[in-house]
Amino acid sequence: MHRLGPLVLALVLALALAVGLAPAQGAVDGLPDYFGWHRLNPQKNFIPSAHPTAKDVYVDPVGATAARDRAFPFPEGSVLVKESISPETRSVFVVTAMRKAAGFDPANGDWQYAMFERMDDGSFGGGWIDAGSDVHMMCVGCHTGAAANDYVFLTYTGE
DSSP states (O other), X not given: OTTHHHHHHHHHHHHHHHHOOBOOTTSGGGOOOOTTSEEOOSSOBOOOSSSOSEEEEEEOHHHHHHHHHTOSSOOTTOEEEEEEEOTTTOSEEEEEEEEEOTTSOGGGXXXXXXXXXXXXXXXXXXXXXXXXXXXXXXXXXXHGGGGGGTTOOXXXXXX
């Protein structure tokens, strides 16, 4: 699995660019302003996954109690953001996110996924993914493995 990680990330990025991503509502360029949010992992997370590099994961105030106390399901409006950090530059090169939106995709926990990639000018491009798209279904395919936690992986929180 660890060797497949970069390939999976590349595939996700390619599919995201191919299907075109819609900008998020109410956020600058679609990327949530998460810098004041609660960081869930006590230290950089290096657990192999579809996001194979070092990671930091943040949750907004709406979802913080659910994440901390494992009180599922997450409330509507919860947003989680995962920074993927380049081992070469030690900077964030991809940000993925998920937000709980009532009625978005009831069969899969009503989570909408997003991906933002660092552009050459240092900004992030990307956006929120439409339900039923190939990229959305790829995200759902992995997150189904965490259905007991309302489709959110919490193995990186140090517990």
